[in-house]
Structures are given as C-alpha cells and as structure tokens.
Amino acid sequence: MSDSAGVRRVVTRDQVVRGGCRFFLRHGMVDMDGLALTLAISRATLYRVVHSRDGLLGDVLWLLAERTLSRARKQRRRSGVDGVLEVTWRFVEQLRMAAAFRTFLRSEPETAARVLFNASAGVHPRAVSAQREILVEAGGAAESWSAATLDQVAFLYVRIVESALYAELFGGVAIEPELAERAARAVLTHGATAVS
Structure with a gap:
C-alpha cells in the first residue's frame, strides 16, 4: 500500500x-x-x-505472555519451590481470564497447538528459557543444579504446565489443578536427583 x-x-x-x-x-x-x-x-x-502467519502469531503470543509473566514475577512473595509455583499459578490464572486468548484457543485449536508447542514458532523455547530464569531467581535447589539440569527441569516443568493449561489442545481431559501442582512440585523438588 x-x-x-x-x-x-x-x-x-x-x-x-x-x-x-x-x-x-x-x-x-x-x-x-x-x-x-x-x-x-x-x-x-x-x-x-x-514471513508467515504462524511466525507472527508466535511473536504476538510470546510478547503478550511475557508481559503477563513479568507481572507474575514482580508479584511473587515467596522463594524456592513455593515461589516458582506462585509465579506459575499467577500466570496461569491471568491466561485463563484472558478473553482474547481463550477465543483463539477455541476458534483455531490446530493453529494454537502448532504455534504454542512447535519449536519453530518460538513460543515454547522462549517459555522454557523464561522458566529457567525463574528457577534461578527463586533459589533453593536450583542453585546447586548444573546448567544441563536446569534446562531439563525447566523443559519438564513447562510441559507439565502446558498439559494442565491446554489439555483440550492435546485431546485430553481437563487436569485437576491440585494434581498439576503436585506434578510440578515433584519435578522441582526431585529434579536434581532425577536428572543427575
């Protein structure tokens, strides 16, 4: 034009x-x-x-998620595992209340799954990287983990949260929040032992 x-x-x-x-x-x-x-x-x-709509959507979704995650990180009151979980559930609650995001998940589930979970769109790798930073900020066991352990724990943790948050995109049943929290806590608590 x-x-x-x-x-x-x-x-x-x-x-x-x-x-x-x-x-x-x-x-x-x-x-x-x-x-x-x-x-x-x-x-x-x-x-x-x-270059592509998926690439643009990945950047858009990540920028919006990053803003929400930044607010959740600033509101954290605890440290260690409890602090990590606090940031996560503040973030998840904000996403669940985001009308535009819920509309997108309902109206374009295949696109949403492709953009949110495939590395090529960039959302998932950036989420894992941000989670790694959150683990380091929170201290606790993460302070003694190797770089490889931190990367793997961050990856597993993000996948657990995604499973709870986007169960409908995986074609599964809704996961009870308490079960998701127990699984996430287990990864954080036993991460060093399980991954080393």
Missing part, C-alpha cells in the same frame, strides 16, 4: 508484532488482511516483514 504521494510505507517487524498484539487483543486472532489494513501496508509487505 502506498500513501497519496506513491511512497511505500516502511514498517519494522517490531511495529508489526505490536500491531498484531493490538489486533489479537481486540479480535482473539490475527487476520493478515485485517492487520495489513490496520497498519496501512499491503498484504505483500506484511508477509515480507514477518
């Missing part, structure tokens, strides 16, 4: 992702034609900048 003088509008990936976040929060999805119109660029320009 060009302006009235025929000059092509230039946008950065960051501008597109932030625009995608606003679009997602309003509509519970990202429609590429609608987003291009909102950003006053052509669809071709939009794809030139982001």
Whole structure:
C-alpha cells in the first residue's frame, strides 16, 4: 500500500508484532488482511516483514505472555519451590481470564497447538528459557543444579504446565489443578536427583 504521494510505507517487524498484539487483543486472532489494513501496508509487505502467519502469531503470543509473566514475577512473595509455583499459578490464572486468548484457543485449536508447542514458532523455547530464569531467581535447589539440569527441569516443568493449561489442545481431559501442582512440585523438588 502506498500513501497519496506513491511512497511505500516502511514498517519494522517490531511495529508489526505490536500491531498484531493490538489486533489479537481486540479480535482473539490475527487476520493478515485485517492487520495489513490496520497498519496501512499491503498484504505483500506484511508477509515480507514477518514471513508467515504462524511466525507472527508466535511473536504476538510470546510478547503478550511475557508481559503477563513479568507481572507474575514482580508479584511473587515467596522463594524456592513455593515461589516458582506462585509465579506459575499467577500466570496461569491471568491466561485463563484472558478473553482474547481463550477465543483463539477455541476458534483455531490446530493453529494454537502448532504455534504454542512447535519449536519453530518460538513460543515454547522462549517459555522454557523464561522458566529457567525463574528457577534461578527463586533459589533453593536450583542453585546447586548444573546448567544441563536446569534446562531439563525447566523443559519438564513447562510441559507439565502446558498439559494442565491446554489439555483440550492435546485431546485430553481437563487436569485437576491440585494434581498439576503436585506434578510440578515433584519435578522441582526431585529434579536434581532425577536428572543427575
């Protein structure tokens, strides 16, 4: 799309992702034609900048998740395993209350599963990396774990939380919150022994 003088509008990936976040929060999805119109660029320009809808969705979902996770981390009152679990359940509660996110999961379950769980979209690896940081911040057993152990515990922990949060995307039954917490606590409590 060009302006009235025929000059092509230039946008950065960051501008597109932030625009995608606003679009997602309003509509519970990202429609590429609608987003291009909102950003006053052509669809071709939009794809030139982001390459794929899945890639854009991954960046949008992670940016929104990162903001929520950052708030949960700032609100943490405990340390050690209890502090890690506190951050997780604050984050999970906020996601469960996010209307746009729930709309997306209901209306595009296959896309959601692909973007949230496949490494190529970038959400899962970033979630594991953030969880690793949370483990280190909380102290406790994590202080004595090797880097490899931290990576593996973070990965397992995130997968447990995902299983509880997105049971419908895995085609499973809803997991009781108490059971999910016991499983998550077990990974954190026995991680060093189990992984070493």
